[in-house]
Amino acid sequence: MFLHNLKYEIKMNLRAKEVIIWMLLFPCVLSVLYKVAFGNIYENGGIKTVPVAVVENRKDDMFRIMMSWMGESKSTHEEEESNLVKWLTKTIKEKEENESTGEEEKPLLFHAIYCREDEAYRLLEDGDVKGIIFVDADGVPADTDAKKDDAADKESDEEITEWGSEAVKAFLDELGEAGHADINEGISAADYLTSEGLTLEDMVEFKDMLNSSSRLSLKIKSNGMEQSSIKRFLEMYGTLIKITGKLADGGNSPGTKNVMDIVVIEDVKLTDGNTDQFVTYMYNMIAMVALFGMTVALHIALYSEANLSDFGARRSCSATPKFTTIMAGLCACCFTQIFCVSVCITFQALVLRVDFGGRLPLVYLGGAIGAIMGVSMGFFVGAIGRIKYEAKIGISMAVVMTLSFMSGLMVSGIKAILEMHAPIVNDLNPVAIVADSFYYLSVDADTGRYFGKLAAMCIYTVIFIALGFLLTRRRKYESL
Amino acid sequence: MKVFNLFFKIVRAKAGILFLYIAIFLAICFPMVHSNKAKTDFEESSISVCVIDEDRTETSKSLKDAIAARNKLVEMPHDKQKIMDAMFYEMVDYTVVIKNGYEEMLKDMGDGDSAALFDAYKMRDSFQSAMMEQYLSNYIRLVKVFTKDGMSLKDACASAGEELGKEVEVEVVTPPGSEVLDANYTDNFALFFRLLPYLLIAIMVNVLSAILVTLNKKDQKMRIECSSVRMSSYMSQIFFGSGVLTILIWGLFMVSGMIVYGGMYTGLHCWLAVFNSLIFALIAALMAILISTFNPSGTVVNMIAQILGLGMSFICGAFVSQSYLGEGVLAFARIFPVYWFEKANDMLAGIQKGTLADVRTCFIAECGYIVLFIVLIGVASARRGGKKG
Numbered sequence: 001m002f003l004h005n006l007k008y009e010i011k012m013n014l015r016a017k018e019v020i021i022w023m024l025l026f027p028c029v030l031s032v033l034y035k036v037a038f039g040n041i042y043e044n045g046g047i048k049t050v051p052v053a054v055v056e057n058r059k060d061d062m063f064r065i066m067m068s069w070m071g072e073s074k075s076t077h078e079e080e081e082s083n084l085v086k087w088l089t090k091t092i093k094e095k096e097e098n099e100s101t102g103e104e105e106k107p108l109l110f111h112a113i114y115c116r117e118d119e120a121y122r123l124l125e126d127g128d129v130k131g132i133i134f135v136d137a138d139g140v141p142a143d144t145d146a147k148k149d150d151a152a153d154k155e156s157d158e159e160i161t162e163w164g165s166e167a168v169k170a171f172l173d174e175l176g177e178a179g180h181a182d183i184n185e186g187i188s189a190a191d192y193l194t195s196e197g198l199t200l201e202d203m204v205e206f207k208d209m210l211n212s213s214s215r216l217s218l219k220i221k222s223n224g225m226e227q228s229s230i231k232r233f234l235e236m237y238g239t240l241i242k243i244t245g246k247l248a249d250g251g252n253s254p255g256t257k258n259v260m261d262i263v264v265i266e267d268v269k270l271t272d273g274n275t276d277q278f279v280t281y282m283y284n285m286i287a288m289v290a291l292f293g294m295t296v297a298l299h300i301a302l303y304s305e306a307n308l309s310d311f312g313a314r315r316s317c318s319a320t321p322k323f324t325t326i327m328a329g330l331c332a333c334c335f336t337q338i339f340c341v342s343v344c345i346t347f348q349a350l351v352l353r354v355d356f357g358g359r360l361p362l363v364y365l366g367g368a369i370g371a372i373m374g375v376s377m378g379f380f381v382g383a384i385g386r387i388k389y390e391a392k393i394g395i396s397m398a399v400v401m402t403l404s405f406m407s408g409l410m411v412s413g414i415k416a417i418l419e420m421h422a423p424i425v426n427d428l429n430p431v432a433i434v435a436d437s438f439y440y441l442s443v444d445a446d447t448g449r450y451f452g453k454l455a456a457m458c459i460y461t462v463i464f465i466a467l468g469f470l471l472t473r474r475r476k477y478e479s480l
Numbered sequence: 481m482k483v484f485n486l487f488f489k490i491v492r493a494k495a496g497i498l499f500l501y502i503a504i505f506l507a508i509c510f511p512m513v514h515s516n517k518a519k520t521d522f523e524e525s526s527i528s529v530c531v532i533d534e535d536r537t538e539t540s541k542s543l544k545d546a547i548a549a550r551n552k553l554v555e556m557p558h559d560k561q562k563i564m565d566a567m568f569y570e571m572v573d574y575t576v577v578i579k580n581g582y583e584e585m586l587k588d589m590g591d592g593d594s595a596a597l598f599d600a601y602k603m604r605d606s607f608q609s610a611m612m613e614q615y616l617s618n619y620i621r622l623v624k625v626f627t628k629d630g631m632s633l634k635d636a637c638a639s640a641g642e643e644l645g646k647e648v649e650v651e652v653v654t655p656p657g658s659e660v661l662d663a664n665y666t667d668n669f670a671l672f673f674r675l676l677p678y679l680l681i682a683i684m685v686n687v688l689s690a691i692l693v694t695l696n697k698k699d700q701k702m703r704i705e706c707s708s709v710r711m712s713s714y715m716s717q718i719f720f721g722s723g724v725l726t727i728l729i730w731g732l733f734m735v736s737g738m739i740v741y742g743g744m745y746t747g748l749h750c751w752l753a754v755f756n757s758l759i760f761a762l763i764a765a766l767m768a769i770l771i772s773t774f775n776p777s778g779t780v781v782n783m784i785a786q787i788l789g790l791g792m793s794f795i796c797g798a799f800v801s802q803s804y805l806g807e808g809v810l811a812f813a814r815i816f817p818v819y820w821f822e823k824a825n826d827m828l829a830g831i832q833k834g835t836l837a838d839v840r841t842c843f844i845a846e847c848g849y850i851v852l853f854i855v856l857i858g859v860a861s862a863r864r865g866g867k868k869g
Binding site for chain 1: 621777783
């Protein structure tokens with residue numbers, strides 16, 4: 001009798017064509033929309049080039065070199081660059097090109113636009129730049145000039161060349177190169193730079209560049225991470241100038257000139273899996289479809305209770321035990337829902353090419369158990385009270401969508417906020433449990449945490465089915 | 481007014497769903513809107529850094545304090561999986577482990593020696609991680625430079641921290657000649673209005689469509705047709721009921737908005753945002769009426785509500801600001817009314833560039849959708865009437 005009921009329950013589910021079509025169409029269409037809307041947000045490792053205007057009330061070649069290293073620059077007016085600036089810019093670009101061949105390109109952090117003040121304000125107002133960097137005189141130019149003259153009097157040409165060479169080397173080192181290859185191969189910095197065509201005047205110019213520090217300030221229109229990034233960069237630049245200057249000053253004292261070569265940080269990779277945060281939207285989508293099992297299974301209790309539907313009244317009079325009828329209904333709903341979830345996973349994996357890691361069969365398993373959990377929840381909700389079927393559908397939908405929202409279906413950061421302030425919510429949220437199982441499969445090398453989430457789904461399933469049976473068992477009716 | 485009363489009798493049955501959505505929306509919106517301060521002063525977006533101090537010496541503590549002075553320190557156990565989760569969901573931007581023996585290594589580090597003093601856990605490249613790497617490198621370089629200058633390690637660490645703590649002057653400005661931003665309508669509060677389209681579509685379709693579908697049921701329809709109520713009176717009462725319900729739903733949201741806002745709305749931009757939401761409420765209502773003309777079942781109505789609400793909200797920038805969406809996506813989004821609603825809202829909040837004239841253009845575009853939906857409803861109703869005949 002169970003198999004007979006099962007067959008007709010499955011037929012009944014599949015004949016509700018509009019529900020099945022929506023259950024299949026809805027996630028597929030939404031997945032495409034997600035892919036279109038968010039597919040490019042996390043490209044480039046999440047780094048977005050920040051446009052910034054630069055107003056030079058005083059010319060600072062060092063700052064220009066630094067900006068060109070951090071990204072791309074353009075100027076609204078032509079300016080003649082010195083031999084040294086051209087050489088430094090060229091050397092840095094060549095080094096970058098050598099390092100990036102074959103590998104992914106270094107992301108551009110800033111797009112600098114050198115312009116006049118009024119033009120900068122216009123760009124800021126139009127939203128074309130996130131901030132305006134003002135390069136002003138530090139207020140101590142005379143003092144600096146006096147120092148320079150004094151130093152020039154005392155230092156010999158050799159000393160200036162040595163000082164300048166070390167400073168150039170320190171500067172290049174600071175820009176992420178562990179020393180220029182030729183310099184590290186035993187040739188002195190001075191000899192190398194001379195062989196590159198740099199003259200004594202260039203060394204003096206570099207010394208001037210370091211000594212004549214500028215006062216940098218930032219003007220923004222509104223707060224944000226991009227604006228803060230500009231500020232951090234300016235502070236980092238200030239420190240760089242300070243260190244480079246100090247190292248160059250102490251160039252002849254052993255040790256300090258090698259400070260720049262210190263490697264202090266060892267990178268530890270956390271995972272070989274997919275670290276693209278966009279994929280969590282897809283995980284949550286599958287989890288939502290799995291939980292839609294609630295709406296599919298609402299009718300099970302409705303069709304088995306004599307006081308809820310005519311169909312239930314007829315079934316109550318039949319010889320088939322209620323347990324058999326309900327179990328057949330549950331199995332049929334599980335079959336239907338697993339089919340819908342599997343189609344959703346297949347569509348995402350094969351058509352949209354979502355990276356689930358290398359363990360797709362386990363993704364299907366997680367989706368299937370999630371679907372069974374959804375069905376069990378629907379069975380439970382269907383068994384509660386005498387609320388109308390349509391109202392129960394509405395409530396179920398609202399509950400699933402809220403749980404999906406809290407799991408990050410609409411705003412990915414919400415899960416992190418909950419994890420910080422109320423982690424128990426994420427631990428209990430069924431949508432988050434299903435989505436987390438996919439996430440663990442993707443990033444973890446082992447499957448310990450994944451199976452932990454599967455266990456949680458199974459516990460939920462057992463609890464809801466037990467509660468559903470408790471609410472539907474042993475009901476007697478005086479009259480129907 | 482029998483039909484009108486019947487209409488609201490059915491509304492009462494759907495009120496639970498309506499209040500459920502509003503309660504959930506408020507519960508979600510309130511903390512999100514109040515999570516940040518106003519925008520009039522510069523407030524640095526801090527980098528969340530997790531520092532795991534395995535050395536536990538005065539020197540390592542000094543570094544931890546220096547990092548904490550400029551960044552948001554997140555305490556976490558040295559558990560790789562927990563760190564990975566926190567970094568994946570961007571609760572932590574950068575994790576650094578100060579290795580055991582850090583102080584000794586720093587003291588013993590000779591001329592030109594290299595030593596890995598820190599382990600840095602990496603998830604993906606980001607500006608924050610690049611800045612922190614630079615910070616740590618510069619910190620150690622400064623310590624080495626200062627110790628070479630004769631300072632003690634303790635003083636060198638303190639000086640390095642101090643040096644790296646120097647901040648660049650930042651000013652929040654209103655560019656000369658630009659339209660003055662309305663401080664009463666902050667980008668935080670704009671979030672409330674930004675999320676409204678999803679809610680309005682979901683509620684209108686779930687409530688209004690469901691009511692109209694109920695009234696359009698075969699038995700119901702036949703009973704009304706053979707009653708003494710004239711068809712024109714029936715239609716006008718339904719239309720009137722739909723209008724009143726729309727205004728009621730919109731009004732409920734506006735009152736909820738006042739709770740989130742903390743009182744009566746103030747300022748032109750705020751009221752323009754309210755007006756913008758009124759136009760969109762009408763669009764959502766007309767959308768719901770159009771859907772009801774196809775007589776979908778209860779489950780399908782829910783599905784349509786979700787696919788329209790979620791789909792348009794994602795494409796048009798309700799959940800994620802339009803500035804994050806690609807040019808192609810935004811070009812496609814222009815065909816949806818939510819795009820114009822969000823664009824106007826962003827401009828009013830100062831998130832997007834634009835003048836009040838541009839905001840007015842968005843309003844006109846939204847009104848265009850009202851006309852379009854009225855025409856579509858007319859066509860759909862005529863076709864259905866034709867088929868029946």
